[in-house]
Amino acid sequence: MIEAWWNDTLIARSDDTVVVEGNHYFPADAVDASLLKPSDTTSVCPWKGISHYYSLAVGDAENRDAAWYYPDPKPDAESIRGRIAFWKGVKIG
Incomplete structure (x- = not known):
């Protein structure tokens, strides 16, 4: 089971992550949506497309x-x- 933690809080847990470029992508339903706030930030990856945050x-x-x-x-x-997926100090393991 892979987990994502930040600020001593469990953010996500799943045994079905997809690893791309070293990042674990969790199924959306495995993430605690109550901890997510939509952002206007986007970025572009040449082979994955436009990411939202x-x-x-x-x-x-x-x-x-x-x-x-x-x-x-x-x-x-x-x-x-x-x-x-997560970064910026979110611990995955």
């Missing part, structure tokens, strides 16, 4: 743009559709 909100703490996903990935990245 969430900030994490745990108690009074916020980790801006600490989660990302590809709502419409390019064909070579179809395996990460409907999945969310």
Whole structure:
């Protein structure tokens, strides 16, 4: 079982992650959606497409743009559709 933790809080847990470029992409339904805040941030990956971000909100703490996903990935990245990955201090293990 792979877990994602930030600020002593479990963010996600699944035994069905997809690893791409060293990042675990969790199924969206394995992530605690109550901790996600939509962000206007986007970025572009040449082979995955346009990523969108969430900030994490745990108690009074916020980790801006600490989660990302590809709502419409390019064909070579179809395996990460409907999945969310983390960075910026989120511990995966």
